[in-house]
Amino acid sequence: MSPITLSLEYTLAAISVAGLPALFVVFVLKGALVGKIFPTSVFLSGYVVLTAPTHVGAATIVVLVTVAHVIGQFAVYTGSRRYGEEIVSAVPYLNFDPSSDRFRRVGQWFDRYGDVAVFGTNVLPWSRGLIAIPAGVSSYPRRRYLVHVGASTLLYHTVYVALPLLGLAAVA
Template sequence: MASTQSSRSRLRVFAEDYGLLVIAASFALLAITGVVLFFVGDAAFAKELIETYGLYVLFLIFVLEGAMLLYFAPSEGIVPFAIGALATTPSGYELDTIALIMVVAVVGATIGQTALFLLAKRGGREWLLQKPWFRVSDSKLERFEGWFDRWGRPAVLVSNALLFTRGMLTVPAGVAEMDLREFVVLSAAGTLIFESWLAVAAYYFFEFGVMELF
């Protein structure tokens, strides 16, 4: 009996710490498989695979990115890749698909950041620092806590709109017990700005032939 309870306890800890990563990695594998098939196999089947699972994969990846769990892909490359894979056609760009990609990006990242915000608010910084999936060092976290103390709530929006600082104010905001609704609005606004300039950059990259997937 004790052994069974111990096994269940270990499974529960694993699910809490790594369950979301396992699910997201599985979906990401489908997308990667589609890209590989396009270059070395059946292009039509590959594109169908990406179009079928692409937005679901994108949503999960952005949830991970918002929760600071995205270890297998650079966040700044997700939207440009999604536009190239899902919204770029030989005749031009599908603006409705680009708009849908932006909605998925903002909603997914905001959900992820909100989850991390609530964990920080309820569990505290020391609890997070002990978790194996939280890979922000104590010294780096302390630096961003100083940013939040100095600049206050607007720093959440500004940091989310910039490279290299995205999401770094999430935990300080949670520890400081910032209002949840205010955090969600500022987080989403910052993400929208960030993903918008990435989308514009991707548009010009594809328009002038710097990048080409399909």
Template sequence: MTDSTTTDGSWLSALLDWSVSLMDVIGPAGAGIAIALENLFPPLPSEVVLPMAGLAASRGSFSLFEALAWTTAGSIVGAFLLYGLGMLLGVDRLRSIAAKIPLLHPEDIDRTVAWFTRHGGKAVFFGRMIPIFRSLISIPAGITRMPPLRFGLLTAAGSLIWNSIFVLAGYLLGESWHIVERYVDVVQYAVIAGVAIAVAWFVFVRTRSLVAAARGTRGAQPEPD
């Protein structure tokens, strides 16, 4: 199935060609490995790898069930690796890091942890279906020590939905699977734009607060005799 990708010499094309080669050599397990690595290296896009797994299934290289089972297993493995990273970081270490970064405070970590403790289940489930956050959402789950069984089940459920959409797209669309990529790009750009706006607003508000505090400190200084 090496003719299903375009080789323009870029690093991304090389990664995609490598993932296709894995499927050619070791079958559906190759798709699972590629998706596990996508969790650790988000620039390897699952919305491209998954349709190619579906395309391979439509050609009879392996069954549709195998494509879904292996890609979902790969999603779970990759998510647990990042979950482990979150556990290693821990809340205390993150608070100490935040104290050294301009515009951040340890209290920001406390608020984030408190929010994730309340809404972590929904965040993990729906996060598995949002570009970029698909990988990152596993880290706060590890930081807050979400029960591994709960994390695994939520990850499996969210990943199965996401993977099924794209694997089935490749299976049903065949060589025209690229159609779905256009729509996913729009969603991904919207997510990136939303994150950029949120970060810019945070920096603006925090900088304004620091400036106001600095002016208040100068204004409170006593007049020299």
């Protein structure tokens, strides 16, 4: 057996043992804005390519990462509801200033569009999660927040799992 084949087998074995729990942790951190330091969409798509799950397995992955991401975002929402915009300074690896133009724009989107902003910003890769802060500060209803974030995150992760599966099916 060649060293490349052996290392690939070890990698696949490690992924099969630690894969789903590791995905859960990574996506909780991503939802909590801590995971912004690495591209989880690439990580998720790579995991799908390496494991080539069945349809049930793919659905399990989508649900798992969605729940994890929503838990992380809800932590930011709850923290900003309790502590205000200052919660941003407590999040490690997040270089984001509450007085910046970007933060003000997110707040303006939320003030202007409400539900649509909560849903929409969770479908766009570069704005995901930031809406949790103005939503929490404004005491936006918890249930509505969870419904909009959950639905948009489910849609987002479904795409990131479906695309590599479609690619694998096209190659096969």
